[in-house]
Amino acid sequence: QKEVEQNSGPLSVPEGAIASLNCTYSDRGSQSFFWYRQYSGKSPELIMFIYSNGDKEDGRFTAQLNKASQYVSLLIRDSQPSDSATYLCAVNGKAAGNKLTFGGGTRVLVKP
Amino acid sequence: SQTIHQWPATLVQPVGSPLSLECTVEGTSNPNLYWYRQAAGRGLQLLFYSIGIDQISSEVPQNLSASRPQDRQFILSSKKLLLSDSGFYLCAWAPAGPHNEQFFGPGTRLTVL
Numbered sequence: 269q270k271e272v273e274q275n276s277g278p279l280s281v282p283e284g285a286i287a288s289l290n291c292t293y294s295d296r297g298s299q300s301f302f303w304y305r306q307y308s309g310k311s312p313e314l315i316m317f318i319y320s321n322g323d324k325e326d327g328r329f330t331a332q333l334n335k336a337s338q339y340v341s342l343l344i345r346d347s348q349p350s351d352s353a354t355y356l357c358a359v360n361g362k363a364a365g366n367k368l369t370f371g372g373g374t375r376v377l378v379k380p
Numbered sequence: 381s382q383t384i385h386q387w388p389a390t391l392v393q394p395v396g397s398p399l400s401l402e403c404t405v406e407g408t409s410n411p412n413l414y415w416y417r418q419a420a421g422r423g424l425q426l427l428f429y430s431i432g433i434d435q436i437s438s439e440v441p442q443n444l445s446a447s448r449p450q451d452r453q454f455i456l457s458s459k460k461l462l463l464s465d466s467g468f469y470l471c472a473w474a475p476a477g478p479h480n481e482q483f484f485g486p487g488t489r490l491t492v493l
Contacts, residue, residue, distance in 0.1 A: 300479040311470055311484040312424075319479060356424070360480045366412050366431055367439075368482055372423045 291357030
């Protein structure tokens with residue numbers, strides 16, 4: 269079992285719809301959870317991070333964390349073609365110290 | 381505000397040649413620093429990380445090495461490049477703290493021929 273798992277996609281979403289991305293992790297002691305966006309050929313960009321159970325909203329993005337079920341999700345509301353990218357989930361596990369464990373990423377395609 | 385620089389942006393090197401990639405961070409002190417590699421179409425592979433000057437942890441045994449001669453400078457090196465060293469090399473920094481949120485530099489795309 270991978271430490272951080274994501275569906276590789278592609279997740280195809282009509283423009284204006286909600287894109288829902290999921291990420292599961294194996295380290296129950298994980299403390300902080302991150303979502304990065306990576307455009308093709310570019311470096312990852314931190315979108316938001318969450319460390320408490322529940323929802324955290326930032327603009328069109330909402331991160332949801334459920335530590336009991338060991339998953340974190342990202343919702344993108346009013347999806348735009350510019351949201352087409354690969355989204356990486358990363359976890360700061362208790363045993364990892366100063367390191368993050370990244371998932372393989374979910375590719376999102378927003379179609380006009 | 382904090383800024384992270386990497387150079388060069390692109391590099392084409394022959395097999396067996398040496399390598400030196402540099403990363404510098406501005407606007408912060410005592411950051412954690414990281415080197416990752418991303419092969420084409422693949423995920424991020426952590427190569428090295430550092431929590432302080434001359435404190436380097438290696439994640440993957442290979443022909444690469446890293447050094448941190450100054451607080452905000454991180455260097456990735458190789459004495460002899462292999463074809464398999466081709467990839468997108470990313471430097472990242474994180475503030476010292478409980479959450480370890482990492483911020484990436486623009487990256488260096490290395491092609492070994």
